Amino acid sequence: xxxxxxxxxxxxxxxxxxxxxxxxxxxxxxxxxxxxxxxxxxxxxxxxxxxxxxxxxxxxxxxxxxxxxxxxxxxxxxxxxxxxxxxxxxxxxxxxxxxxxxxxxxxxxxxxxxxxxxxxxxxxxxxxxxxxxxxxxxxxxxxxxxxxxxxxxxxxxxxxxxxxxxxxxxxxxxxxxxxxxxxxxxxxxxxxxxxxxxxxxxxxxxxxxxxxxxxxxxxxxxxxxxxxxxxxxxxxxxxxxxxxxxxxxxxxxxxxxxxxxxxxxxxxxxxxxxxxxxxxxxxxxxxxxxxxxxxxxxxxxxxxxxxxxxxxxxxxxxxxxxxxxxxxxxxxxxxxxxxxxxxxxxxxxxxxxxxxxxxxxxxxxxxxxxxxxxxxxxxxxxxxxxxxxxxxxxxxxxxxxxxxxxxxxxxxxxxxxxxxxxxxxxxxxxxxxxxxxxxxxxxxxxxxxxxxxxxxxxxxxxxxxxxxxxxxxxxxxxxxxxxxxxxxxxxxxxxxxxxxxxxxxxxxxx
RNA sequence: GCGCCCUUAGCUCAGUUGGCAGAGCAGCUGACUCUUAAUCAGCGGGUCCGGGGUUCGAAUCCCUGAGGGCGCACCA
Numbered sequence: 001x002x003x004x005x006x007x008x009x010x011x012x013x014x015x016x017x018x019x020x021x022x023x024x025x026x027x028x029x030x031x032x033x034x035x036x037x038x039x040x041x042x043x044x045x046x047x048x049x050x051x052x053x054x055x056x057x058x059x060x061x062x063x064x065x066x067x068x069x070x071x072x073x074x075x076x077x078x079x080x081x082x083x084x085x086x087x088x089x090x091x092x093x094x095x096x097x098x099x100x101x102x103x104x105x106x107x108x109x110x111x112x113x114x115x116x117x118x119x120x121x122x123x124x125x126x127x128x129x130x131x132x133x134x135x136x137x138x139x140x141x142x143x144x145x146x147x148x149x150x151x152x153x154x155x156x157x158x159x160x161x162x163x164x165x166x167x168x169x170x171x172x173x174x175x176x177x178x179x180x181x182x183x184x185x186x187x188x189x190x191x192x193x194x195x196x197x198x199x200x201x202x203x204x205x206x207x208x209x210x211x212x213x214x215x216x217x218x219x220x221x222x223x224x225x226x227x228x229x230x231x232x233x234x235x236x237x238x239x240x241x242x243x244x245x246x247x248x249x250x251x252x253x254x255x256x257x258x259x260x261x262x263x264x265x266x267x268x269x270x271x272x273x274x275x276x277x278x279x280x281x282x283x284x285x286x287x288x289x290x291x292x293x294x295x296x297x298x299x300x301x302x303x304x305x306x307x308x309x310x311x312x313x314x315x316x317x318x319x320x321x322x323x324x325x326x327x328x329x330x331x332x333x334x335x336x337x338x339x340x341x342x343x344x345x346x347x348x349x350x351x352x353x354x355x356x357x358x359x360x361x362x363x364x365x366x367x368x369x370x371x372x373x374x375x376x377x378x379x380x381x382x383x384x385x386x387x388x389x390x391x392x393x394x395x396x397x398x399x400x401x402x403x404x405x406x407x408x409x410x411x412x413x414x415x416x417x418x419x420x421x422x423x424x425x426x427x428x429x430x431x432x433x434x435x436x437x438x439x440x441x442x443x444x445x446x447x448x449x450x451x452x453x454x455x456x457x458x459x460x461x462x463x464x465x466x467x468x469x470x471x472x473x474x475x476x477x478x479x480x481x482x483x484x485x486x487x488x489x490x491x492x493x494x495x496x497x498x499x500x501x502x503x504x505x506x507x508x509x510x
Numbered sequence: 511g512c513g514c515c516c517u518u519a520g521c522u523c524a525g526u527u528g529g530c531a532g533a534g535c536a537g538c539u540g541a542c543u544c545u546u547a548a549u550c551a552g553c554g555g556g557u558c559c560g561g562g563g564u565u566c567g568a569a570u571c572c573c574u575g576a577g578g579g580c581g582c583a584c585c586a
Contacts (some may be wrong), residue, residue, distance in 0.1 A: 062543035131520035
């Protein structure tokens with residue numbers, strides 16, 4: 001049982017005294033922050049405030065409590081001679097840290113100089129039956145602060161309840177998404193919705209989550225790995241500027257910058273190429289940073305990141321050359337030597353394109369700190385991109401990289417339907433060569449759509465979670481995703497059946 | 511998937527060489543009408559992550575399972 005027996009008992013006793021513990025509503029006049037911000041105007045005036053009980057300092061016939069709400073905290077003073085006996089009894093023995101309370105009273109300042117509410121009445125808005133680990137704090141120090149990273153993620157309501165900074169992170173995330181919308185809406189983009197469940201998946205190189213549709217006799221279906229192909233159908237259909245903000249699902253690794261389910265922004269703009277979109281990305285991100293963080297220069301860990309345009313622009317081959325690796329002038333054999341010389345594990349299958357991409361990831365990517373566009377990637381890996389003008393080995397693609405993290409991906413989108421078909425075929429044979437044997441399905445309907453005529457288009461994807469990480473100084477994707485994926489806890493019922501399931505799976509596997 | 515580490519009261523953590531399970535905060539009882547990590551006096555609180563083993567004796571050592579953290583691999 002998740003409930004605390006002592007608190008359950010207390011709840012029963014209070015209910016038996018005809019006290020309302022879970023009322024239907026409560027009229028609040030100000031948030032705690034509003035009271036603080038309007039101190040002068042509200043001085044000696046009546047207010048009705050509500051919040052969670054965060055601290056209780058009893059001094060016999062006079063009690064001070066602290067209430068907290070979304071973004072504020074306020075002291076409340078209660079005096080015995082100003083309450084009925086029954087309510088005073090509730091105040092003395094019925095309150096626990098975590099309870100939601102409604103206070104009506106007068107704004108004043110204590111002799112110690114603290115802005116407070118002198119309570120005239122107190123009402124219980126929600127009696128807790130779980131011990132909420134409210135920390136004590138003074139200045140910048142905290143005591144007994146919930147610290148177990150597992151609990152913080154699994155029981156996020158406790159994290160939010162006990163840590164204002166964790167709540168603030170969610171507020172910042174919402175603001176960032178809101179500012180992105182208003183930026184794109186302001187430039188004439190249409191926000192559209194694309195399917196989460198698809199009969200065919202595509203738009204990225206990733207293993208999908210597979211499911212089954214009962215209504216279609218168990219026909220297999222997939223969770224979207226990218227909204228790219230549906231969005232391009234919008235372009236074909238005559239919408240020149242579209243975007244979506246959606247969850248993508250990739251059945252792959254989980255670590256500090258990867259969650260199986262993550263939020264993606266993608267937009268497509270007809271009649272533009274990747275050069276145009278580079279300008280647009282730096283404008284979007286710098287604008288959002290300024291609106292949400294108050295400046296284009298932000299702090300991340302012990303570094304300062306400057307999002308002020310223009311950002312540095314480089315290429316895969318150019319950045320390798322800067323690092324003393326002339327990959328552009330090397331053939332496959334020379335690249336193989338380079339891997340040996342630098343003791344880097346070579347990609348498999350080994351080819352010029354994979355070798356170049358691999359060298360960049362191993363040697364360059366993590367060293368990039370300030371916002372940088374890395375352009376012109378090897379062709380074979382990116383089947384949805386136009387070839388680089390003047391170099392058939394490359395495609396017109398860029399990735400904005402900040403603090404070693406890819407925060408996006410953009411193309412001059414491939415619009416020649418016949419070349420698209422050829423690239424899909426080439427990608428399939430490439431997939432068959434890999435040890436995973438991962439094979440992407442051919443989306444012939446998408447080819448038909450492109451065959452109907454797709455205007456020149458620049459497309460951009462931005463990983464919202466990673467952008468939020470940067471703008472909120474978060475160093476794990478779990479800090480900015482409200483409910484990150486966690487393994488379920490098993491064998492909570494006890495018993496000695498712990499070993500059996502493992503044996504079963506081993507048998508099935510062999 | 512591989513390696514290393516962690517799991518003790520509601521929370522944060524001690525726990526020596528294998529020898530009665532500990533502290534602070536929270537909680538309970540009492541005192542206190544301007545406190546603010548309130549203070550003071552007293553009290554209660556445990557599946558030491560689960561299961562098995564070694565031992566006269568296990569939080570501690572061994573095996574095994576679960577969950578978590580970090581690193582590696584995977585992930586354009």
